[in-house]
Amino acid sequence: MKTDIEPTSSAAGSPPKVRTRSTGRAGDKIFLALSRGSGIALLVIMAAIAAFLTYRAAIAISKDEANFLTYFEWNTGSSPMRFGIAVLAYGTIVSSIIAMVIAVPVAVGIALFISHYAPRRLATPVAYVIDLLAAVPSIVYGLWGALFLVPHLTGLYTWFDDYLGWTGILSYQGGAARSLFTVGILLAIMILPIVTSVSREVFRQVPKMHEEAALALGATRWEVIRMSVLPFGRSGIISASMLGLGRALGETMAVATVLSPNFLIETSLLDPGGGTFAQNIASRFKEAGNDGRDALIASGLVLFVITLLVNGAARMIIARRKEYSGTAA
Amino acid sequence: MAKRIDVSGLTAYYGTHKAIEDISMTVEPRSVTAFIGPSGCGKSTFLRTLNRMHEVTPGGRVEGKVMLDDENLYGSGVDPVSVRRTVGMVFQRPNPFPTMSIFENVAAGLKLNGSYRKSELEAIVEKSLKGANLWNEVKDRLNKPGAGLSGGQQQRLCIARAIAVEPDVLLMDEPCSALDPISTLAIEDLIGELKERFTIVIVTHNMQQAARVSDRTAFFNLAGVGQPGKLIEIDETERIFSNPSVQATEDYISGRFG
Numbered sequence: 001m002k003t004d005i006e007p008t009s010s011a012a013g014s015p016p017k018v019r020t021r022s023t024g025r026a027g028d029k030i031f032l033a034l035s036r037g038s039g040i041a042l043l044v045i046m047a048a049i050a051a052f053l054t055y056r057a058a059i060a061i062s063k064d065e066a067n068f069l070t071y072f073e074w075n076t077g078s079s080p081m082r083f084g085i086a087v088l089a090y091g092t093i094v095s096s097i098i099a100m101v102i103a104v105p106v107a108v109g110i111a112l113f114i115s116h117y118a119p120r121r122l123a124t125p126v127a128y129v130i131d132l133l134a135a136v137p138s139i140v141y142g143l144w145g146a147l148f149l150v151p152h153l154t155g156l157y158t159w160f161d162d163y164l165g166w167t168g169i170l171s172y173q174g175g176a177a178r179s180l181f182t183v184g185i186l187l188a189i190m191i192l193p194i195v196t197s198v199s200r201e202v203f204r205q206v207p208k209m210h211e212e213a214a215l216a217l218g219a220t221r222w223e224v225i226r227m228s229v230l231p232f233g234r235s236g237i238i239s240a241s242m243l244g245l246g247r248a249l250g251e252t253m254a255v256a257t258v259l260s261p262n263f264l265i266e267t268s269l270l271d272p273g274g275g276t277f278a279q280n281i282a283s284r285f286k287e288a289g290n291d292g293r294d295a296l297i298a299s300g301l302v303l304f305v306i307t308l309l310v311n312g313a314a315r316m317i318i319a320r321r322k323e324y325s326g327t328a329a
Numbered sequence: 330m331a332k333r334i335d336v337s338g339l340t341a342y343y344g345t346h347k348a349i350e351d352i353s354m355t356v357e358p359r360s361v362t363a364f365i366g367p368s369g370c371g372k373s374t375f376l377r378t379l380n381r382m383h384e385v386t387p388g389g390r391v392e393g394k395v396m397l398d399d400e401n402l403y404g405s406g407v408d409p410v411s412v413r414r415t416v417g418m419v420f421q422r423p424n425p426f427p428t429m430s431i432f433e434n435v436a437a438g439l440k441l442n443g444s445y446r447k448s449e450l451e452a453i454v455e456k457s458l459k460g461a462n463l464w465n466e467v468k469d470r471l472n473k474p475g476a477g478l479s480g481g482q483q484q485r486l487c488i489a490r491a492i493a494v495e496p497d498v499l500l501m502d503e504p505c506s507a508l509d510p511i512s513t514l515a516i517e518d519l520i521g522e523l524k525e526r527f528t529i530v531i532v533t534h535n536m537q538q539a540a541r542v543s544d545r546t547a548f549f550n551l552a553g554v555g556q557p558g559k560l561i562e563i564d565e566t567e568r569i570f571s572n573p574s575v576q577a578t579e580d581y582i583s584g585r586f587g
Contacts, residue, residue, distance in 0.1 A: 209424040213487070215385055217438040217494065218414030227437060231428030 057301045060294035068298065073263055074280070076292035085299050087263045091180055091274035092303065095255070096248040098184025098269070099191060104241050106188075107195035112225060114196075115203040127200065134193035142257030145186040146178075150258065153177040153185070157270045172270040178260035181269040183276070186254055191244035198243060202236030203229055235318040242314040249307055252278035277303040331358040331528050332398045332497040334379060339393030340557075341371070341378050343386065348374045350557035352393075354547060356498075361520060361529045363539035363566065366549030367581070371558025372532050375549070376500050379530065380416035381409040397497060414442060417496035421503040423483035425475035425490070431458075432471040434486055438494040453493055461489035462519050481512025488519065492527070499523065501531040505538065517542050536582055540570050548578045 061068050063081050071084025110130065114123045154177050161172035210228040219227055230237075261275040261283065281296045288296060334356035341349045349371035356362045364372040377383040378391050381402060395402040402412050425434045435454045439445055445453070454471070458464040463485040467478070475486050484504060491499060501520075505513040520542045523529060533539050539546050547563035562575050573579050580586055 207424075209420060209422055210426065212382065212385070212418075212420060213424040213426060213490075214437075216380065216382060216413055216418035216420070217441060217490070218410050218412075219441055220410050223441055227426060231426070234428070 053297055053301055053304075056294045057298035060291065060298045063291060064295070072265070074284075074295075076284075076288060076295045079291075081291060081295065083295050085277070085302055087265055088275050088277045088280050088299055089302065089306070090265050092249055092276040092278075092306070094269065094274075095180045095183040095187060095276060096245055098181060099187035099248045100241060100245055102185065102188035103191050103195055103244060104237070107192050107240070107244075108199055108237060110192075110196045111199035111203055112229070114200050116221070116225060116229065127197070130193050130196050132193075133189075134197070138190065138251060139253045139257065141186060141190050142254035145182065145254060145258040149186060150177050150182060153182055157181075160270060168267045169269050171268045173268075176260065176272060177270070178258055178272040179268075179270050180259070180274045183255050183259050184269075186258055187248040187251055190251065190254060191247050194247065195240045195244040198240035199233065199237050202233040202240070206232045238314050238317055242311060245310055246307060249303065249310070250278050251276075252282045255279040256282045331526060333358045333396075334498060334528065334530075335396040336379075337394045337396075339375070339378060339391065339395065341374055341383055341392075342388070342390045344388035346555075347557040349378075349549075350559055352560045354560060354563050356528060356530055357545065358528045359524055359526070360544040361524050361531060361542050362563075363543035363546045364530065364532045364549060365534075365536055365539050365546060365581075366558070366561075367551070367586070368534075369554075369558070370549040370551045372547075372549045373502055374558070375560075376502055376530060376532050379498070379500055380418055381412045382418065384409065414438075414494060415496055416498045416500060417491035417494065418500045419484070419487050419491055419502065419504045422507050423480055423487050425478075425483050425486050427474070427476045429475060430472045431467050431475045431478070431486060434475040435489050435493050438490060442494060454489075457489040457493035458486075460492050460523070461485045462515060462522075463489055479512070481508050481515055484508060484512065484516060485519065488516075488523075492523065496527065498528045498530065501529065503532050503534060506534060513538070536570075540566060546570070548573070548575075548581065550577055550581070 060081075064071075064083060065080040066073070066082040066084050068084055070086050071082060072086055074083045075081060076083055110126070114127050114130075118126060154174070157172040157177055157179075158174075160170045165171040206229050210232060211224050214224040214227040255276050256279040259275065259279055260272040261279065262273040263275065264273055266273050277299050281300060285293065285296055336355070337353045339349070339352045340347065352375055364376065366372050374383060379395060379402075381391075383389045383391055391403060393403070397415070401407070402416075425431075426437060429437065432454055435457050436445075436450050439450060439453060455464060455468075458467060463482060466482060467473075467486075475483065478486060484507075488499075488504075505516050508516065517538065520529060520531065524544075531539075531542065543566045545563060546566040546569040548561045548569065549558050550561045551558040561577055562569070562573060564573070569578060570582055573582070
């Protein structure tokens with residue numbers, strides 16, 4: 001009897017003891033301080049960067065004699081300074097859209113091939129090669145673009161001009177193909193790996209039972225993909241595209257190497273000229289004076305805001321159809 | 330409509346592993362045939378050979394003959410896709426298309442088979458949902474996602490989807506094993522109604538269920554782990570549960586193993 005009572009009484013008494021001891025352990029204290037410190041440090045660093053950029057940008061914009069958002073020149077060397085981001089915003093957005101239009105369908109196609117069509121023997125090496133493309137430094141893409149892509153695109157652009165030149169946006173006057181369209185093609189190749197591998201992972205996670213539901217109704221392989229795989233992967237494809245778009249918007253070295261920049265918005269996408277935020281910063285930063293650097297920082301902030309807006313829009317698209325997302329099932 | 334299934338000498342493999350061996354049986358039209366047996370005896374595999382779903386699994390392969398009235402499902406030149414359009418299937422876990430509404434789920438199979446006018450689609454969807462005893466519960470929210478229904482409702486939605494295309498045969502792979510007792514009862518009642526129109530084959534782990542819903546019962550067993558599953562016997566359900574001709578069947582249904 002006594003031995004029965006003793007363990008219960010000690011067990012009833014022990015929990016508070018354990019609790020006080022666990023917070024008293026040195027390891028817990030150190031880890032708590034470390035993780036809390038890291039969290040705070042991150043916020044402080046982010047805030048410091050944001051404050052610095054906003055401050056310098058505000059200085060630059062206050063000295064700008066032209067409209068910062070709509071002006072077509074970038075004169076920061078002389079005083080008064082006159083500069084605007086219109087051309088950069090146009091070039092950044094247009095080249096990224098071209099890249100997305102080319103890359104997303106191709107990437108989804110490759111991802112479907114790897115996840116649903118290719119035999120395993122072929123799927124593994126193809127997936128590996130695609131992932132390898134992501135490891136190539138962007139300057140290498142830039143050099144390849146400038147030395148190989150640019151000379152080989154003149155033929156294609158002449159053909160575009162012959163048949164679609166009347167549209168204006170696809171007219172081509174000859175000369176080196178260092179245009180926004182070429183940048184778009186190069187960016188498409190650069191974002192292909194990330195869009196492909198994220199989509200592929202999503203397609204692989206489609207539950208077997210959703211695919212069997214379609215199969216049992218007599219769906220062909222394409223119909224299974226249309227009924228089960230693509231709807232399930234929809235939000236994943238959007239996230240993948242946004243990751244790719246983020247890279248395309250911010251790509252610097254490859255664009256700077258390929259593009260022959262000017263400060264005009266051309267009707268034609270094929271003729272050389274134009275510019276992007278990142279390319280403009282990279283090309284001018286070394287030669288710019290203090291005021292010039294502030295102006296570049298201001299343009300960088302605009303790029304940051306654009307990226308935020310794009311991400312927000314993507315999140316909204318995903319959230320709006322959450323009811324149908326398949327995770328509820 | 331409601332065709333007879335005649336299987337002879339059917340063997341199915343997963344890669345090099347023989348899952349079921351030399352199965353022959355006849356399934357009568359407008360009746361319910363239940364498959365029972367211990368786990369791993371190949372009853373689900375056999376069910377999946379009846380609409381050529383087995384070969385969807387990598388390495389899945391079938392030898393033998395499955396006659397649906399006069400047509401051999403494994404004959405040369407037979408398209409597995411068209412087989413699955415005439416032999417419908419309901420799965421263990423309810424699997425409505427999560428991105429589709431209730432209406433779209435029921436209409437999914439029809440849209441694969443051809444184009445229908447909107448009024449035709451609406452009529453067939455209503456008829457199918459009524460056939461699955463689900464119409465009264467969902468008629469006011471046909472445009473809501475199918476995934477929002479309860480488990481039992483989802484399973485009846487899947488049955489409505491399967492019968493919407495008017496298949497010759499309806500295969501059910503443990504359709505109640507993920508459901509609560511009340512939903513199970515609803516499905517069992519439904520099976521009793523559906524057998525007026527379809528040939529029904531049901532795999533079940535629940536012997537009481539087999540006794541309740543089926544006209545004929547087939548008992549499958551395997552000699553040991555890694556051995557192929559075999560059909561031990563098939564007979565009138567009443568006979569299987571009262572006076573089976575094989576000792577192993579009696580041992581299994583009386584709970585001596587399995």
